[in-house]
Amino acid sequence: MTRWLRHHQYALRVALRRLRQHPLSSLANIVVIALMLSVPILGASILQSSQPLARQLAVAPEITLFLAADTSTNQQEELLTRIQKQSGEQIAKTRLLPRDQAMAQLRSDPAWAQALDALGSNPLPDALIVTLKDSDTPAQQAQALADSWRQWPEVDHVQLDSEWVRRLESLLSFIKVGLGLLGIGVIVVVLATVFNTVRLQALTQRDEIAVARLVGATESFVRRPFLYLGALTGLAASLLALLLAWLSLTPLNTLLGQFAQSYGIHWAMHLPAWPDLLLSGALIILLGAVAARLSVTRHTQF
Structure with a gap:
């Protein structure tokens, strides 16, 4: 040695x-x-x-589900329950945004009020807004949920409000x-x-x-x-x-x-x-x- x-x-x-x-x-x-x-x-x-x-640039990612025009109030409630039941561990909160409430929010903005007065009826759809929990891969998580929800017949369009994350x-x-x-x-x-x-x-x-x-x-x-x-x-x-x-x-x-x-x-x-x-x-x-x-x-x- x-x-x-x-x-x-x-x-x-x-x-x-x-x-x-x-x-x-x-x-x-x-x-x-x-x-x-x-x-x-x-x-x-x-x-x-x-x-x-x-995590510092913005709040948690949101997904907006625009519903078909013939979706009833009961069906909307069932959708909320279904989303919570299937993906509750990934979701922070969900809320329903009726078309009338969305129109009222737009009318409160002077920039939109005059243009909306020219419309004969409310063209906005009812919407479900889903806020996701924080995760290490928020873009992948949001995209997977959005792809799944697009297949539902009651959902007309899905919008991701977190493109910056992707x-x-x-x-x-x-x-x-x-x-x-x-x-x-x-x-x-x-x-x-x-x-x-x-x-x-x-x-x-x-x-x-x-x-x-x-x-x-x-x-x-x-x-x-x-x-x-x-x-x-x-x-x-x-x-x-x-x-x-x-x-x-x-x-x-x-x-x-x-x-x-x-x-x-x-x-x-x-x-x-x-x-x-x-x-x-x-x-x-x-x-x-x-x-x-x-x-x-x-x-x-x-």
């Missing part, structure tokens, strides 16, 4: 020495990876901070796909950068590796410093990316705060949860080690 620890301590010292021997190239590689990694971190911050935005969820879905593509890009950049760095190191240390093999060094002993080099590059890049993302949030939150206050809401971006950050950092370190392993295996076969 002591011998194993000494070997790893030696490999770590060698990797740190090689990083110091080429400070500019090492720093350039770390900065390239960090810049690529900071973009999905910021994207994840935007996505995570936007989840509760729908658009917001579509935007968040687009951001999720974009983050996935950015994640793939980060993986490619890490593998390519570390692979090339280790390749150059292996070619530079060609004579040293040959001498070490002549005196009995095993392949694991030869490759271990390169693995630490890739892992340290990934670690340094992860820390720098986290710092860059954190620094970027300060001016962004200042601008977003002013914009959100103009709409009477509070919206501020924050970094993803620490477990997610630690997991992504560990993945970058592992990718660095894997890229180093692939490179050193390919370029030390002499």
